[in-house]
Amino acid sequence: MTSVVRIAAVGDVHVGLDTGPVLGPPEQLAESADLLLLVGDLTRRGTPAEAEVLAAELRQMSLPVIAILGNHDYESDAADDVRDIITGAGATVLDGDAATLEVGDVSVGVAGTPGFGGGFQGASCSEFGEPLMKAFVAHTRAMASALCRALTELDTDVRVAMTHYSPIEATLVGERLEIYPFLGSYLLAEAIDTGGAHLAVHGHAHRGSRAGETVCGVPVRNVAQPLLGRPYTTLRLSTDGLTDGHA
């Protein structure tokens, strides 16, 4: 039997004390989607007060909300507080782990990590040289490894990967080429492919492009709100033809 999972997704809402609601009417969201993914940069500067603004909006939501943090959410060294506040509003905040839920008769698994930079095939940073350079790449590698492990451990009909940084170059087109290494890493795509995801969503690249795919053909969508120009996008994923996909 074929079923369709409707996934609302958005990132980079950059909520501050000066913003109003960023997700549109709660009833509209509940009618149009089965779950909502928030792919990082929930806040402008990562302060607890900003997180409280978003939390107040999330408390109005009646559908499951799964989030990850983005680089802005780390800016004030209060990421744990931001995470706790968003969790307190009923959302699940992933950090290298996964959540599962049932949508009708379909089991859905979502694995998430902020990810990090490093660049893409043919132009990526290496774990070599200065300790800071090694740490930079090692951080991305650790996040990608956690994402891969979380995906692999999912025993669900549908598997979705969410990152803040991009796993591929195609959804960065529109950004300046020089900053690609700071916008994502191929290590995330490798994790998505190896972990057998059916869909990947990310943000961070406000001026990028909306659609691409990994080398193994996993659809990747950039859902940064400045790029969408709308509160969120809804991605419909049919279970028809989905494979187990684990490498």
Added chain:
Amino acid sequence: MTERDERYLPEHLHEALLADERVGEQALDVWADEHCIHIAGSVATAARREAIVAVVNELAPGWDVCNDVAVVSVDMPPDVEDVSG
């Protein structure tokens, strides 16, 4: 302290706009010509867009500001895409 070379001013402003609590936006382009400081990109609110001019005026007095920054619009209705293979 030696006065900072104005030829590096756009990058200094880029960093300042990210660090300033009134703006806090990374995805801004900043460049200068002989007439003014140009800023382009997008921010989430009109207040942040206005704050850009204030920050530049504070750090680069005497320069005109060409503020081409857009306020992100989320007015379009949510769209739907079928991502099934």
